[in-house]
Amino acid sequence: MSNGWIIxxxxxxxxxxxxxxxxGITFSVQRGEIVGFLGPNGAGKSTTMRILACFLPATSGTARVAxxxxxxxxxxxxxxxxxxPENNPLHLDMRVREYLKFRARLKGLGIGRSRARVEVVTEQCGLTDVSRRIIGHLSKGYRQRVGLADALVHEPELIILDEPTIGLDPHQIRSVRQLIKDLARxxxxxxxxxxxxEVEMTCNRVLIMHRGKILAADTTQNLQNIMSDGGQVIAExxxxxxxxxxxWEQMGEIEYFDIAPSEGEYHRCALTxxxxxxxxxxxFEQARLRGWALRELSRAHHSLEDIFVHITRPDREEETR
Amino acid sequence: MRAYLTLVRRELGTFFVSMTGYAIIASVLLLLGFSFTDMLAKLNDDPHGAQAPMTELFYSTFYFWLILLLTAPVITMRSFAFEKWSGTYETLMTTPVSDWQVVLAKFTGTLLFYILAWLPLFGCIAVVRYFTLEPTILDPWTTASTFFGIVLFGCLYISMGCFASALTRSQIIAAMNSFVIGLGLFLLSLRRLVPAPPADWAAKVFSYISLSEHMEDFARGFVDTRHVVFYVSLTVFFLFLTLKVVESRRWK
Structure with missing residues (x-):
């Protein structure tokens, strides 16, 4: 049971x-990880989460939680x-504290403990100021926090959040993200x-899903390494x-290079x-020796976006079929 | 048990945090008032002819049936349909409560509200008792049995309403379905007033399922176990169907 795998x-x-x-997906999650489920709409993320939350049955295969x-x-x-769940459904006619208490009781907490836990999660999710307000009158950012507080109220071992930042403004997204990061402790x-x-910022492992299959599962760092094309360097x-x-021609370490004019007398060199x-x-050593002005020197960094596009692009799909 | 009581409280609470509950109580009161004046008019016409208990006069008014047939669909339509529509059904069903707890809690909460909406009936009867010269026409036993009949009727119609609501995401469709099922059952009981049943056994069947005949007995102060069994078994049957609908989500 406590073999380290929670999912x-x-x-x-x-x-x-x-x-x-x-x-036919297979994956596992270790205790203490923040795992991001990444995929375009309709990739099967929500369905997988609903199965894990015991809302839907699977057609075949097994899933274990703890x-x-x-x-x-x-x-x-x-x-x-x-x-x-997605879109964070709440009882809009209830007050924040009343709702959290209701949920805590539903999840089997006793009167004393539910009161104490509601207090803790209200504080934790920054809801103290609005705890007496009606949920329907709150902004979307606050509603999201109420949803998070509800997910936390019974001290679960695993928290499953389906699109927690959807529909929020950038400021609210940041605060919700911070909250999630804090939870991960x-x-x-x-x-x-x-x-x-979002995944890049909050998660330490990514599962990329596309059309009901997991195409990649690794740490964000490893995925970037795979993609870094042999460490191409850009120098201006x-x-x-x-x-x-x-x-560049005389340097034996360079396989091939490409030079493109940049502004002024600068040239942009891509060196592989x-x-x-x-x-x-x-x-840098060459530039110093020859007295060249060097204004940029970087190794090409691939964002998850590149990885994602690379993995889910159509020609790759043909291969996997 | 804890989850069940929490859910019942929530279910009953939903009627009072918005206008709906008050609006329903107000309209029930209005219709109840109409049937009350109807009854008073009948008494005035023939003050000494009231041989039968007065509750019988009461049940035979048209408004009385209107309340019975309309309240159940209106108060049950949101039970499951609204939760499904708003998505809170998902948060509810992912808490450690069992399906039967949910079904039973929705039923109980709605039934309590229904009983609450009917309580003014006692007020009407108390008024008549206070002013009448012949208290015998309104003894407590017939009043109690009438109310018992009303509650049994409510159990059946609310369980049908819960079933209709569990089938759909739309409150309107839920209300229409439960009204149609309810009206259908009620019309069967009116059939005895239209043509004569073709056979003896058919007449018996129709009389057994006749809601108005049941109500007549209850209003006269007869609590017939056959009627009680009829309502209780049908209520259990519809609650069982509701439970199966709720469970069907997890069928493979």
């Missing part, structure tokens, strides 16, 4: 009449997860989103093209090394 999913398939939402099967031991699983968190930067140097060309080695110190 174990094996060959999970969900078919609705006529179409397959999730097709060692309990989501289908046969649904009650034990539900006690251990805090789930916030003592909870395992599974977040779904189609906003790539003020020097005549001929001199630059001569210099022969092996995975880091060219930056060498380039």
């Amino acid at each position: 174990e999913v094996e060959n999970l398939t969900k078919r609705y009449a006529g179409n397959t939402a999730v097709e 060692g309990y099967d989501v289908f046969t031991q649904a009650d034990a699983v539900r006690r251990r997860i805090g789930y916030m 003592d909870h395992t968190v599974l977040i779904s989103t189609h906003i790539l930067s 140097i003020a020097a005549p093209v001929a001199e630059l060309r001569a210099c 090394p022969r092996s995975g080695l880091d060219l930056r110190p060498l380039v």
Whole structure:
């Protein structure tokens, strides 16, 4: 049970009449991780989360949360997860504190404990000022916090958040993200989103889903390394093209290069090394020796966006079929 | 049990945090008032002819049936349909409460509201008792049995309403469905007034399921176990169907 895996999913398939939402996915999540579920709309993220939250049954395959099967031991699983569905549905006619208390009682907390926990999560989610207001009168950012507070109120081991920042303004997104990061200190968190930067900022592992399959599962760092194309280096140097060309040609470490004019006398050179080695110190050394002005020197950094586009692009799909 | 009581409280509370509950109580009061004046008019016409208990006069008014047939669809339509529509059904069903707790809590909460809406009936009867010279026409037993009949009727119609509401996401469709089922059952009981049933056994069946005949008995002060069994078994049947609809989400 406490073997370190909080989610174990094996060959999970969900078919609705006529179409397959999730097709034989297998993954696992370790305790204490923040895992991002990334994929375009309709990739099967929500369906997977609903199955994990025991709302929908799977067509085949197994899923376990904290060692309990989501289908046969649904009650034990539900006690251990805090789930916030897509669009964060709330009882808009209730007051914040009243709602949280109602939810705490539903989740099986006693009177004393539910009161204490409501106090804690109200504080934690920054709801103290609005705790007596009616949820329907709150802004979307606050409603999102109420949803998060609800997911936390029974001290779950695993928190599942389906698109927690959808429809928020940039400022609200930042505060909700910060809240999620804070949660991660003592909870395992599974977040779904189609906003790539969000995963990059909050998660330490990513599962990329597309058309019901998991196409990639790794840490954000590893995915970037895979994509970094052998460590291409960009250097902007003020020097005549001929001199630059001569210099790069004589350097044995460079496999091939490309020079493009930039503004003024600067030229933008893209240098690809022969092996995975880091060219930056060498380039700097050359510039110093020759007295060139160097104004930019960087290794190409791939964002998750590139990785995502690369992985889900159509020609790759043909391969996987 | 804790979750069940929390849900019942919430279910009953929804009627009072918005206009709906008050609006329903007000319209029930209005219709109740109409049937009350109707009854008083009948008494005035023939003050000494009232052999039967007065509750019988009361049940035979048209408004009385209007309340019975209309309240259940209106108060049950939101129970499941609204939660499904707003998405709170998902948050509800992912808490560690069992399906039968949810179904039973929705039923109980709505039934309590229904009983609450009917309580002014006692007020009407108390007024007559206070002013009448013949208290015998309104003894407590017949009043109690009438109310018992009304509650049993409510159980059946509310369980049908819950079933209709569990089937759909739209409150309007839920209300229409439960009204149609309810009206259908009621019209069967009126059938005895139209043509004569073709056979003896058919007449028996129709009399057994005749809601107006049941109500007549209750209003006269007869609590017939056959009627009680009829209402209780049908209520259980519809609650069972509702439970199956709720469970069907998790069928593979």
